[in-house]
Amino acid sequence: MKDGLKTIYKGPWSYWVGAVILAILNILVLVIRQVPWGITTNIEAWSAWLAKVLGLIQNEDITFEQLMLSSGTYLNLGVILGAFWATLAASQARFRPVKDKKFVLSAIAGGLLMGYGARIAKGCNIGLVLNGIASSSLSGWIFTVAVFIGVWLGSKILLRFLL
C-alpha cells in the first residue's frame, strides 16, 4: 500500500496507465473547452504576436490580452508546469544541460521543421494524430501516415549524424 502510494508521486507509471488517464483527460478537455486539445495553433498565435512586438510584421491585430484569454495558452502552460510539478514531487527537479553541442543544432533544426510542418498541416501529434483520429476525421489518418514516413527519414538522419 505504501509502495503503491509512493509510485503515484515518484513514478514511473506504466505506459498503459498513462494511456488510460490521458484518454480521460483528453475527453475532459473536449467537454470543457468545447473543441479538442491542440498545441501548435496557440504556439503559432504567440509567434505572430512576438513577431509583431519585434516589428517584423504590422498587419496582425493579435493582442497580448487575447493570448492571455485563449484556452490554448493555459493548455500549453499547464503541460509545462504539470510536468515540472511531477519532477518536483519526486524530488527530481533540476536543470538538464545539453550533453553535446551537436544537439543544440538538431534541437533548433528539429523545432523549426516541426513548427513549420505542424502549421502547414494544421495540427501536430496531439491536434491531428490523436484528436484528428479521435474526431473520426480522415485528415488525422493521412497526417499519421505522413508523420510515420517523416520519422523513418528522421531516424536515418539521427543514425547517420547524431548517434
Add this chain to the structure above:
Amino acid sequence: MLKKSQWKLNLGFSFFILFLILLLIQVSLQLTLVFAVSLAIGFTLQKSRFCFTSAFRDPLLVGVTNLTQAVILLLVISVPGFAIAAAIADMANYPLSLYVSPFGVHTVIGGILFGIGMVLAGGCSSGVLMRIGEGFAMQMIAFVGLLIGAFLGKYSLPFWQTSFGEVPGIFLPDKIGWLPAVAVQLFILLVLWKVTRWWQKKQNGVG
C-alpha cells in the same frame, strides 16, 4: 538523481499554482478548468514517460513497440469516447465541435517535416512542453525553433493551398454513419496493434 528531498520547493510551487488558479477563476471558470486538466496532463505525461515521438520512432530504431501500443490504446479509448461525448452533447444541446480539418498536399508534406523534426528535436510538441517542465535545455532550444517554424508555416500555408489545392475535411460518420465509422477505425487500430506485437517479436527474436 538527487537524493535531497525537494519538499519545501514543492510546497512553495503548490502554493504558486493555487495562487494562479485563484487568480484565473476571477477571469473565467472555463479557463481555470482547462488549466487544471492540462496540469494533470503534464503530470501524467511525465510520470508515465509518455512520448509520441518514441511511439513512432522506437519500432524503427530499436524494435520496441510498448509505447506504440500505449498510443494505440489511447486512440482505442478516444475514438468511441469522442463519439459518445459528441452524441451526448448533441442530445443536451451543448455546443461541441470535433476537429475535422481540410487536407491536401500540405497535410502530407507537413506530416513528413513534422516527423523528421520531432526525431531531431527529441520530442514532438507535447514532448517538448513536457521536457521543458523536466528542465531539459535541449527542448527549451527546440521550443524557440518551434516558434520560428510555426511563424513561417503560418505565412506559407496560403502558398501550399493555392499551388496544390485543398480538399474539404472528410468526417467519416458523415460518409458511412457513426457506428461503422467507429467500428472501421477500431478495426484498423486492432490490426495496427497486432502488427506492433508481431514486429516486436520479429525484431527481438522469439524466445
